[in-house]
Amino acid sequence: MRAAERELMARLPEGALMQRAAAGLAAACAELMGRVYGRRVVLLVGSGDNGGDALYAGARLARRGAGVTAVLLSPERTHPGGLAALRRAGGRALATRQKEDAAAVERAIRSADLVVDGIVGIGGKGGLRPDAAPLAELAEASRAAVVAVDLPSGVEADTGEVRGAAIRADLTVTFGTHKPGLLIDPAREYAGSVRLVDIGLSLPDEAEAEALQHADVAALLPVPGAESDKYRRGVVGIAAGSSRYPGAAVLAVAGALRGGAGAVRYVGPAGDAVIARFPETLVSDQGPKRAGRVQAWVVGPGAGDDAQSVAEVLAQDVPVLVDADGLRLADRDLVRARKAPTLMTPHAGEAAALLGVSRGSVEAARLHSVRELAERYGATVLLKGSTTLVASPGGGPVRVNATGTSWLATAGSGDVLSGLAGSLLAAGLSALDAGSVAAYLHGLAGRFAADGAPMGAHDVSESIRSAWRDVMS
Numbered sequence: 001m002r003a004a005e006r007e008l009m010a011r012l013p014e015g016a017l018m019q020r021a022a023a024g025l026a027a028a029c030a031e032l033m034g035r036v037y038g039r040r041v042v043l044l045v046g047s048g049d050n051g052g053d054a055l056y057a058g059a060r061l062a063r064r065g066a067g068v069t070a071v072l073l074s075p076e077r078t079h080p081g082g083l084a085a086l087r088r089a090g091g092r093a094l095a096t097r098q099k100e101d102a103a104a105v106e107r108a109i110r111s112a113d114l115v116v117d118g119i120v121g122i123g124g125k126g127g128l129r130p131d132a133a134p135l136a137e138l139a140e141a142s143r144a145a146v147v148a149v150d151l152p153s154g155v156e157a158d159t160g161e162v163r164g165a166a167i168r169a170d171l172t173v174t175f176g177t178h179k180p181g182l183l184i185d186p187a188r189e190y191a192g193s194v195r196l197v198d199i200g201l202s203l204p205d206e207a208e209a210e211a212l213q214h215a216d217v218a219a220l221l222p223v224p225g226a227e228s229d230k231y232r233r234g235v236v237g238i239a240a241g242s243s244r245y246p247g248a249a250v251l252a253v254a255g256a257l258r259g260g261a262g263a264v265r266y267v268g269p270a271g272d273a274v275i276a277r278f279p280e281t282l283v284s285d286q287g288p289k290r291a292g293r294v295q296a297w298v299v300g301p302g303a304g305d306d307a308q309s310v311a312e313v314l315a316q317d318v319p320v321l322v323d324a325d326g327l328r329l330a331d332r333d334l335v336r337a338r339k340a341p342t343l344m345t346p347h348a349g350e351a352a353a354l355l356g357v358s359r360g361s362v363e364a365a366r367l368h369s370v371r372e373l374a375e376r377y378g379a380t381v382l383l384k385g386s387t388t389l390v391a392s393p394g395g396g397p398v399r400v401n402a403t404g405t406s407w408l409a410t411a412g413s414g415d416v417l418s419g420l421a422g423s424l425l426a427a428g429l430s431a432l433d434a435g436s437v438a439a440y441l442h443g444l445a446g447r448f449a450a451d452g453a454p455m456g457a458h459d460v461s462e463s464i465r466s467a468w469r470d471v472m473s
């Protein structure tokens with residue numbers, strides 16, 4: 001962002017870029033309020049250009065008849081052009097450091113229709129400073145809608161981490177491109193809905209993070225051609241389940257059958273349960289080594305302590321997905337030594353165990369954690385969660401999946417995902433594509449299945465076909 005801004009600013013008249021940002025911001029605020037005339041707007045203004053954006057947008061709203069009050073966090077370092085523009089348009093300014101203004105600031109925020117958060121943008125470090133934190137609390141407590149400028153102040157733009165107090169916005173109007181902090185939890189939860197304003201920047205081709213959309217997924221989904229037979233479409237092997245957890249095998253197979261492979265081979269002690277539910281499955285109890293040829297393996301869901309199967313699968317020269325118990329049982333050196341792709345699919349707790357840290361520290365630093373795991377294990381890693389992340393070993397953009405729903409936090413939902421992703425691996429997708437496409441479909445299927453009410457993991461597997469059709473239509 002910084003480099004792209006510099007490059008464009010050098011070619012534009014002074015202040016033009018900020019005017020573009022402010023115009024987009026004011027338009028979004030006007031749309032959110034429905035009408036501008038007579039509305040009460042409070043601007044929270046920090047000392048940088050983020051505050052400048054807020055002031056110029058406030059001036060635009062004031063010219064259309066809104067009553068605009070700017071709350072200045074450091075009056076002596078406020079963007080001078082922005083403040084002058086606001087004053088010319090009839091807006092007023094209060095200073096947080098002035099005792100006589102404190103009560104007026106509180107009153108203004110309490111009675112506002114809209115609060116615009118221009119405290120800090122991409123220039124921010126750490127959570128909100130002590131003088132700014134109380135403003136975030138006031139804004140949250142007021143009935144006003146809160147619009148964040150570029151980012152909710154206090155969140156880390158580059159990582160999605162939140163290291164202290166931060167603004168909770170209903171809408172974030174961001175400029176030029178989405179920042180990782182707008183896509184990745186926990187920061188994402190502070191952003192509300194996100195609107196992108198194009199300010200004409202040319203951005204580098206390779207992003208830090210990317211999010212697939214319907215069209216991207218549609219282009220990646222395997223579609224059988226006229227010449228396809230079940231072997232050419234790929235056979236996926238599922239080594240999962242145990243006498244204690246036969247259901248995990250059934251759910252992984254359920255996911256795999258909907259993932260585009262031509263056949264699903266099941267290996268393990270839950271063959272009877274699998275066949276009873278899915279008669280089309282090829283079942284064997286001979287162990288992965290003697291199961292016959294597959295184009296990809298899924299190992300681990302409900303596997304209990306079957307380390308032997310995990311080792312046999314990892315020894316095969318085809319793509320392998322390792323999930324759940326498999327993550328605990330897999331030998332790290334064996335994983336690292338593999339030539340064919342490996343896709344590991346931990347949730348935060350499993351990721352914490354693999355990294356030797358606490359679950360909380362994985363959840364607080366999801367982007368860092370997924371990259372670190374991919375590096376340590378030389379594997380593609382899909383870190384599950386409210387926003388699922390997929391990272392390749394050796395770097396490149398991390399894929400962020402935002403289709404999920406909290407209803408997916410239900411037992412067995414991960415087994416369905418691993419079967420689905422394994423099936424896509426067998427159909428020939430790369431580990432990064434298989435993981436991110438599976439997460440996308442799985443999230444969408446979860447939304448369709450839940451439709452606002454609790455559901456079970458088997459409901460998710462049954463909605464994968466609707467999700468697939470939705471993506472393709």
Ligand SMILES: NC(=O)C1=CN([C@@H]2O[C@H](COP(=O)(O)OP(=O)(O)OC[C@H]3O[C@@H](n4cnc5c(N)ncnc54)[C@H](O)[C@@H]3O)[C@@H](O)[C@H]2O)[C@@H](O)CC1
Pocket residue numbers: 005009017018021046047048049050051053119120121122123124125126127128129132149150151154175199
């Ligand atoms: N550079 C440009 O051409 C453009 C910049 N734009 C805006 O400018 C912003 C970046 O501006 P700046 O580089 O001036 O930086 P910011 O305005 O984001 O923040 C810098 C100021 O915030 C203070 N600060 C840092 N961390 C803080 C914290 N935790 N709590 C409270 N205050 C903190 C610093 O003391 C510094 O003065 C973008 O986010 C965007 O809103 C837009 O106007 C588009 C064009």
Ligand SMILES: [K+]
Pocket residue numbers: 050117118119120121148149150151152153
């Ligand atoms: K902000």
